[in-house]
Amino acid sequence: MSIPQQLILTFISGGIICVIAQLLIDLTRLTPARILVLYVSLGVLIFAVGAFEPMQKIFGAGVSVPLIGFGANIAKGVREAVDKDGLIGVLTGGLTSSAAGITSALLFGLFASFLFKTKSKRM
Amino acid sequence: MKNRITKLKTPIHFRSWASVGGYEERRGPLGDKFDFCDTSDKFGQKTWEIAEAEMGRIALNTSLSKVGLSHTDLELLVAGDLQNQCVASSTGLSSFGIPFLGVYGACSTCTESIMMLSSFIDSSDNMKIGAALTTSHNSAAERQFRTPVEYGGQRAPTAQWTSTAAGAFLLERGRGDVMITEYMPGRIIDGSTADGTNMGGAMAFSAFDSITAYFEESGEDIHNIDYIVTGDLGKVGSDILKELLSKELPGAExxxxxxxxxxxxxxxxxxxxxxxGCGTSASVLACHFLPMLADGKLRRILFLSTGALMSPSSLLQGENIYGIAPLIRLESGKEN
Amino acid sequence: MDSKAKKQLIKKHSPSTTILKNSIMAFIFGGGICVIGQLLSELYSYFGCDEKTCGILVTVTLIFIAALLTGLGIFDKIARHAGAGTLVPVTGFSNAVVSQAMDAKSEGYVMGVGAKIYTVAGPVILYGLLSGVIYGLIYYIYRTVEQMI
Incomplete structure (x- = not known):
């Protein structure tokens, strides 16, 4: 697959995943925080049934950048850890594989609180 | 229900008033009429909470300096805001050294505080002058009730914008250009919705309850009233109220x-x-309606700040929002 | 007036969200952020990163960009139009964490920033891990049974 083809597939798949979330917010009044929780759990489920890796091959960042990818990453880490360490991997795998994302978000948050001041909202 | 309306025995007038706002208030159609607006919304302070306190202090001092009074001339302060435990008022007024009553009526605080102050003056033998103050700050309210200031989200079309605004009122015994003649506390009315993004809709029924109760008990002819002013029903709440009024009190809508x-x-x-936000009705009363009453452009208005009674916890717990709409009757002193 | 009549009145006068416009914006912004992610991924692999490292770097880069835009006060202006388009990609997670941290600064770095930084991140991490643990247990049992046979 050439890069332009890949980018088109990425754009469409990523867009559709976001539109589903937007429709859930607008039609069911699910709060954004619930959407994030739902999508992470959904990512684990999609990975668990074996659908995520084939999807990622086709759509690339279109499925891995949305929070579904974050969930799938947790599931992948759990599977690898169970393969390697057995039962204890159930507990260690999830945080290990998602460590980079969580740690960087928390640290950038802390740094932002050092560096920036909040500005009042404008309409 | 009987005897909800109290007619003041002594004449009490608005000696002075002042309004202070922020950036969006300055940009609005009443922007020129505000006494002072800080377009940074910070009022020179480090936190949004203290900014709100300072905004209230500026409003009260402005109302005093307009008529050449000092804070030591005041005998009572009745003030409220939207922050937890009403702390913006107590912080902002801590240096005044005057007897203080902190009140919370959600966004109905403006009417509630004016009502209470006039009742105190009316029932006292010698009390002469006091001040009522109401503030709300968008950023302080967003932090407390909704999301962080920099959080990126979409607001529902029914949602309203909490104003960064303050209104201060000096009430004095005796006749003047704008008189308060009657007051009527509101009842707690179920808004029948737990949707925190639709407070206007939830409050409309309390405004309807107070307005109909007022005309029923007083027997007043609606043609004697120039305006029925509600606090912050917004578009949704106003449309509901108008539909209800057109059926129950034709013409009032x-x-x-x-x-x-x-x-x-x-x-x-x-x-x-x-x-x-409670600063909405306070600032609009101060910069828009009181000057018109003082000029005699308006003769009599009914003024009802509308409050949505809820907390972040009650919303998360799915409890309904309750509305309240205390009413005061304001008259121009010019025609007498 | 009973509760049902009130509910109907509120519904009648409440404008509905502009679903079509919101959806188009969510599609464009969400798809666009994923494309940026894909381009970053191509870039990192061009410089010789393996697939796993690429994935991590893309995530960290997007989190960084969203954090910076939040700090500069730009993210919320974009998100107002983009809706789920900026929420659902990892940028939304980043904004939720960073905006809480900035906001809580006035309450100090321990019980302010330190505690409140998890307000939105907490549920995401908690339920992500819970789902992962459930999947891990099922996978472990499945694998054990498979080995026994």
Whole structure:
């Protein structure tokens, strides 16, 4: 697959995943925080049934950048850890594989609180 | 229900008033009429909470200096805001050294505080002058009730914009250009919705309850009233109230106007359903309605700040929002 | 007036969200952020990163960009139009964490920033891990049974 083809597939798949979330917010009044929780759990489920890796091959960042990818990453880490360490991997795998994302978000948050001041909202 | 309306025995007038706002308030159609606006919304302070306190202090001092009074001339302060435990008022007024009553009526605080102050003056033998103050700050309220200031989210079309605004009122025994003649506390009315993004809709029924109760008990002819002014029903709440009034009190719906629809330009400012927050009715009363009453352009108005009674916890727990709409009757002193 | 009549009145006068416009914006912004992610991924692999490292770097880069835009006060202006388009990609997670941290600064770095930084991140991490643990247990049992046979 050439890069332009890949980018088109990425754009469409990523867009559709976001539109589903937007429709859930607008039609069911699910709060954004619930959407994030739902999508992470959904990512684990999609990975668990074996659908995520084939999807990622086709759509690339279109499925891995949305929070579904974050969930799938947790599931992948759990599977690898169970393969390697057995039962204890159930507990260690999830945080290990998602460590980079969580740690960087928390640290950038802390740094932002050092560096920036909040500005009042404008309409 | 009987005897909800109290007619004041002694004449009490608005000796002075002042309004202070922030950036969006300055941009709105009433922007020129505010006594002072800080377009940084910070009022020179480090936190949004203290900014709100300072805004209130500026409003009260402005109302005092307009008539050459000092804070030591005041005998009682009745003040409220939207922060937890009403702390903006107590912080902002801590240096005044005057007897203080902190009140909480959600966005109905303006009317509630004016009502209480006039009742105190009316029932006292020698008390002469006091001040009522109401503040709300968009950023302080967003932090407390909704999301962090920098959080990226979409607001529902029914949502309202909490104003960064303060209104201060000096009430004095005796006759003057603007008189308060009657007051009527509101009842707690179930808004029948737990949707925190639709407070205007939830409050409309309490405004309807107070307005109909007032005309029923007083027997007043609606033609004697120039305006029925509600606090912050916004577009949604105003439409509901107008529909209810047109059935129950035909003609009254044409007298209705809402501070939440006056503070911002509903076309060019993205306020969605309008302004909310207790500073809305306080600042619009101070910069818009009181000057018109003082000039004799308006003769009599009914003024009802509308409050949505809820907390972040009650919303998360799915409890309904309750509305309350205390009413005061204001008259121009000019015609007498 | 009973509760049902009130509910109907509120519904009648409440404008509905502009679903079509919101959806188009969510599609464009969400798809666009994923494309940026893909381009970053191509870039990192061009410089010789393996697939796993690429994935991590893309995530960290997007989190960084969203954090910076939040700090500069730009993210919320974009998100107002983009809706789920900026929420659902990892940028939304980043904004939720960073905006809480900035906001809580006034309450100090321990019980302010330190505690409140998890307000939105907490549920995401908690339920992500819970789902992962459930999947891990099922996978472990499945694998054990498979080995026994």
């Amino acid at each position: 044409r007298l209705h106007t809402d501070c939440g629809l006056l503070l911002y330009d509903m076309k060019n400012q993205d306020a969605h359903s309008g302004a909310s």
